Amino acid sequence: MDSLDSVAETVLRRRYLRRDENGNVVETPAGMFRRVAETLAQAEGRFDGDVEATGRTFYEAMTALEFLPNSPTLMNAGTELEQLAACFVLPVEDSLESIFTALKQAALVHQSGGGTGFSFSNLRPEGDVVKKTGGVASGPVSFMRIFDAATEQIKQGGRRRGANMGVLDASHPDVEMFVTAKEGTGAFRNFNLSVATDAMFWEAYDAGEPYDLVNPRTDEVVGQADPDDVLDLAAETAWETGDPGLLFLDTINEHNPTPQLGRLEATNPCGEVPLLPYEACVLGSINLARHTDGEAVDWDKLRETVHMGVRFLDNAIVLSDFPVSEIEEMMTATRKLGLGVMGFHDMLVDLRIPYYSREAVEFAGELMSFIHDESWAASRQLADERGPFPAWEDSTRAEPMRNATTTTIAPTGTISLIAGCSASIEPIYNVAYTKQVMGGLEIVNDRFVDLAKERGFYAEELMAELHDRTSIQNVEEIPDDVKQLFHTAHDVPADGHLRVQAAFQEHVDNAVSKTVNLPRSASVEDVKDVFLTAREFGVKGITVFRSGARSEQVLGETPLQ
Numbered sequence: 256m257d258s259l260d261s262v263a264e265t266v267l268r269r270r271y272l273r274r275d276e277n278g279n280v281v282e283t284p285a286g287m288f289r290r291v292a293e294t295l296a297q298a299e300g301r302f303d304g305d306v307e308a309t310g311r312t313f314y315e316a317m318t319a320l321e322f323l324p325n326s327p328t329l330m331n332a333g334t335e336l337e338q339l340a341a342c343f344v345l346p347v348e349d350s351l352e353s354i355f356t357a358l359k360q361a362a363l364v365h366q367s368g369g370g371t372g373f374s375f376s377n378l379r380p381e382g383d384v385v386k387k388t389g390g391v392a393s394g395p396v397s398f399m400r401i402f403d404a405a406t407e408q409i410k411q412g413g414r415r416r417g418a419n420m421g422v423l424d425a426s427h428p429d430v431e432m433f434v435t436a437k438e439g440t441g442a443f444r445n446f447n448l449s450v451a452t453d454a455m456f457w458e459a460y461d462a463g464e465p466y467d468l469v470n471p472r473t474d475e476v477v478g479q480a481d482p483d484d485v486l487d488l489a490a491e492t493a494w495e496t497g498d499p500g501l502l503f504l505d506t507i508n509e510h511n512p513t514p515q516l517g518r519l520e521a522t523n524p525c526g527e528v529p530l531l532p533y534e535a536c537v538l539g540s541i542n543l544a545r546h547t548d549g550e551a552v553d554w555d556k557l558r559e560t561v562h563m564g565v566r567f568l569d570n571a572i573v574l575s576d577f578p579v580s581e582i583e584e585m586m587t588a589t590r591k592l593g594l595g596v597m598g599f600h601d602m603l604v605d606l607r608i609p610y611y612s613r614e615a616v617e618f619a620g621e622l623m624s625f626i627h628d629e630s631w632a633a634s635r636q637l638a639d640e641r642g643p644f645p646a647w648e649d650s651t652r653a654e655p656m657r658n659a660t661t662t663t664i665a666p667t668g669t670i671s672l673i674a675g676c677s678a679s680i681e682p683i684y685n686v687a688y689t690k691q692v693m694g695g696l697e698i699v700n701d702r703f704v705d706l707a708k709e710r711g712f713y714a715e716e717l718m719a720e721l722h723d724r725t726s727i728q729n730v731e732e733i734p735d736d737v738k739q740l741f742h743t744a745h746d747v748p749a750d751g752h753l754r755v756q757a758a759f760q761e762h763v764d765n766a767v768s769k770t771v772n773l774p775r776s777a778s779v780e781d782v783k784d785v786f787l788t789a790r791e792f793g794v795k796g797i798t799v800f801r802s803g804a805r806s807e808q809v810l811g812e813t814p815l816q
């Protein structure tokens with residue numbers, strides 16, 4: 256296999272490679288990829304496919320770092336815990352029975368390496384009556400605390416802590432409490448939060464009028480809120496803590512492929528997959544950095560990788576064990592895949608396109624449209640071979656497909672470290688820096704180093720000087736055209752982040768996980784502006800992160816950039 260860099264070696268050794276009962280690593284990286292490839296190829300046997308040839312193809316794609324599945328697949332394939340998906344949504348109904356069932360199911364999902372999302376909108380508000388006991392209800396936010404505490408205790412076999420997404424509808428009477436839940440140190444460390452907004456909320460906002468707050472237990476209107484105040488409050492807390500974000504439920508449901516099975520009300524922890532209760536999704540990401548010839552996109556190779564990726568992920572659904580039988584049922588009904596990309600910024604560097612440019616946004620659309628079309632073609636082909644997803648007939652998909660969805664943009668927090676590429680569709684963090692995870696990882700941008708050598712401005716002292724800066728734009732030694740290719744997350748203004756997100760979203764079945772970075776000096780009003788622009792751009796959800804905000808991000812080991 257291609258040699259891995261030392262960051263990849265460290266990440267794999269610490270979290271992925273199998274260990275014996277004494278904790279000693281008993282697997283090499285190549286051995287891990289072989290285990291995963293051979294396991295995933297087994298699914299071919301059920302459909303008269305070629306197990307061996309497919310195994311080789313999967314192995315080659317992973318060892319060449321052209322494609323990697325989500326972490327649970329790398330960790331669990333071919334082991335006793337054959338749970339391969341990263342994303343889950345669990346239902347929470349308005350009863351103690353349901354709340355504690357969800358808690359138990361979430362624990363099982365976390366233990367298997369997955370992240371869980373919940374809508375808490377069905378829970379009666381704080382102070383409402385509890386008929387059975389004549390008592391007073393404690394409300395969604397207080398129950399979320401129990402989920403948070405439970406998550407803290409489950410360490411996923413020592414590899415990573417669990418992660419949750421908590422969603423509450425803007426029309427819930429406790430919305431204010433929810434919006435400000437992360438204020439104060441350490442609250443809800445294991446949660447990302449999103450306020451769900453819909454047409455009713457935005458029509459009221461546009462009209463400058465209040466909207467109704469409804470008790471979900473009785474469907475009675477119990478008060479009103481000013482949408483502008485709610486947005487202000489959300490912007491204020493997001494300014495301080497990074498949460499909450501917003502979900503645009505109408506946009507999400509416009510694209511719901513299986514409305515006959517229900518309305519989409521929640522997403523997985525990082526927001527890239529809206530799912531029905533008990534649905535799950537297996538993710539995989541194409542490393543774009545390995546799909547150029549150094550100057551232009553290798554479209555033929557990309558097409559091949561997309562087709563391989565869809566087959567790989569569908570095989571994962573065939574083989575995956577799920578810790579809860581309801582998940583097994585839903586997963587088999589819709590067979591949702593989340594094929595996405597990483598190394599987008601690296602690819603732009605090869606194409607000599609600055610990240611913050613109109614050209615980059617146009618190219619993003621062209622690229623993702625290609626991947627989308629090819630992934631649907633691959634899924635249709637699989638439907639011919641294996642049959643369409645069982646819920647296909649009443650779905651919005653005109654032609655038989657094997658999967659209700661094929662595409663997603665995930666954060667690729669850890670797998671991009673293994674692949675040695677820029678994360679997801681994000682701009683780089685810097686050309687050289689220490690990433691504060693797993694005891695400190697030294698990340699150096701190979702493309703920058705190569706260009707510096709080629710152009711004759713490479714020097715160890717320069718690299719040392721650039722280390723841990725958040726921008727290279729003011730460094731004299733670096734030629735302007737090179738500077739332009741290495742815009743960092745901090746150089747790219749909010750509208751640049753959002754335009755890239757929107758360009759990808761247009762061609763993605765599920766959603767796009769993207770962090771819109773704002774400088775430390777940004778105001779609360781700036782955060783609110785991003786919320787409003789996100790709505791205008793028609794994305795499905797939005798997360799804003801102001802540099803210096805208390806970064807109690809859920810994914811401690813996989814910060815979002």
Ligand code: ADP
Nearest residue numbers: 325326341369370417418525665667668669670
């Ligand atoms: P990776 O790079 O490890 O495959 P991503 O950063 O792309 O993962 O995240 C994809 C999804 O995996 C997240 O949205 C979430 O659903 C799940 N996930 C990520 N990190 C964790 C974690 N620490 N615990 C549980 N689930 C996680």
